[in-house]
Amino acid sequence: MCKSIIRQFVIPLLAALLFLPLATVRSAQALTCQVNPNKVDINLSYHGATLTVTGENTAGDELIIRIGNAAGETHYKYMGKAGGFFWMKKGDVGFKNVPGVYLLYTSRDIEHLLDPAGQQANLIGYEALKAAAEMETASDELNGNEARWKEEFIRFKEHQNLYAIHSGTITRQHGAASDTYQAEVAWPYQAAPGTYTVEAMAVRNGQVVERSQVEFTVGRTGVVAWLSNLAFNRPAVYGIMAVVVAIIAGFAVGMVFRKGGGAH
């Protein structure tokens, strides 16, 4: 009877007490995330940027890093045949609940990390994006084929370098108590100025168990900011400047060469 009590309750209790500190240590190892630089300047020589995402994670966890901005609405023209011969922009199509930028970096293929339900719940992968997206158009031609046009939307975004999935690109180093990770992010110059979020997710046994996020900003500076503001906020001044500079340049070259420039 006594032996039975010891086997059934005391040993498990002791075992639990023995491993409790370890379990506590494991849950205390919060996932961290940093991005460097945390401010990207769009200047004259801008051609995108390289961002380094680093952090610590619980040893053995798989990782997903998602970089993007809040889901919103975006509108395009869709291509179709006019008169059965020429391809041209035919009508409008909008997509709701889609991020402007969606870059995914993972430690393994997504299929090996999360099941379809998990991908959808955490908005991981293109299938999850397509499931969350809503298409809006007045065209009967498109309405009957929503899946195909959502696929076209993803292709278009990939073509613009604004959507990308890089599987197995997170490098990890195993430490005594925890792991460290690093991902090199090729930030596309096509991404609009704004605030973006880097979100790191730790995956254990097919579940996202921890999250950590950090923000960074992309903004115009110097001549690019000045010209952009002038062109859109004071277009008359911008127009006069463009004309005057071109005339001065043309006459200056004419005076230098005395024989005239390119004719029209």
Add this chain to the structure above:
Amino acid sequence: MYMYLPIALASVNYLLVIGLGLGVGLLSGLFGVGGGFLMTPLLMMIGIPPTIAAATDANQIVAASASGTYAHWRLGNVDFKMGLYLLVGGFVGGAVGVQIIKFLSATGGADFLIKMTYVVMLGLVGTFMFFESLNALRKAKNPAHVAAAAAKSAAPVEKKQGFFASLPLQTYFVKSGVTHSALVPIALGTFVGILAAIMGVGGGFLMVPVMIYMLRMPMHVVVGTSLFQIMFTCMEVTFLQCTSNKTVDFLLAILLLLGSVFGAQIGTILGKKLHGDQLKILLAILVLAVTAKIVLELVMEPSMMLAMKGGH
């Protein structure tokens, strides 16, 4: 190596863009024709949206034509009276063309119109130049033809103006030595102004033959007067594109200008050393190749089935 263009929202290799300007400027100097009709399609090929490419090219042409006008003005080769009439038409045409682009940008048809205008105009000019040069080369090989052509050119030309002579507001243009109704250059200027806005070109490749064959102006006055008119038309188009469509990328225009200015000078020097008709036929082939490229883009299924709204 890269420069970010704040209006085109593109990062381009600036050496490539300067090289494009240099190449087109070289052709301009070499063949004595404008580079605008080649520059806009080339800019589209490197990823600049069509509406930005066309508007920015107009800005670049302001500088190129100002340079040319200055030189011709010093030589006394500008008919200011004719130029002003052409200009009145050019201003009206430019304003109409910009509004057409604005309306079509909203409906998504601007890119299609720009491409179709290029196909028609380049196709016509390229074909005409090709066969004219081919005939000239054939005749050059036949001495009998050369003698006949010389006799024909020596004979006095009977000026039959028919319909033009019946129009009101007839006026004498001293510099050109011709009499026309003021309505003729105004109408022609309007037509070229519309093309300038839609295609982002000066229209010289149309204006020069019109002045020679329809207005019967002497050759030495034609180029200077055409450049004078084009300079003002493109100034207006540039300003209106800035205020109405916000499609002029000033930095892109500067890069193109840097190349085209020097290219034109190199082309002028090279042109003096090469045979004219052979050069013309080469240019015709180039023009037709650009036309074929645009036609293929229109008839082949695009790789992307979605496009940005408004062309940029």
